[in-house]
Amino acid sequence: xxxxxxxxxxxxxxxxxxxxxxxxxxxxxxxxxxxxxxxxxxxxxxxxxxxxxxxxxxxxxxxxxxxxxxxxxxxxxxxxxxxxxxxxxxxxxxxxxx
Numbered sequence: 001x002x003x004x005x006x007x008x009x010x011x012x013x014x015x016x017x018x019x020x021x022x023x024x025x026x027x028x029x030x031x032x033x034x035x036x037x038x039x040x041x042x043x044x045x046x047x048x049x050x051x052x053x054x055x056x057x058x059x060x061x062x063x064x065x066x067x068x069x070x071x072x073x074x075x076x077x078x079x080x081x082x083x084x085x086x087x088x089x090x091x092x093x094x095x096x097x098x
Contacts (some may be wrong), residue, residue, distance in 0.1 A: 007064065008059055011055060014031065014041075014042045014055050018092075026049075030043050031045040039057075041053070041055070041056065041059075053059050
């Protein structure tokens with residue numbers, strides 16, 4: 001079994017957050033609520049990248065930053081219908097991950 005780390009991001013509205021992440025190619029895997037009307041806890045994924053989105057207070061700090069490493073940034077940019085521009089595209093290339 002492969003090890004995996006999944007960040008939990010605090011969101012005000014899981015539905016709105018899922019819609020935003022869908023624009024980035026993520027898909028909703030599942031949603032959990034203890035009862036109807038209770039805060040949602042949602043899993044989204046894009047390939048092997050996965051995030052948990054939580055409406056629960058205290059689950060995660062607001063303003064969290066997550067880095068998503070991709071093999072071909074130009075291909076990801078092309079998914080959004082815009083050709084990459086060298087002047088505005090800042091790419092930091094690493095030979096190894098920390």
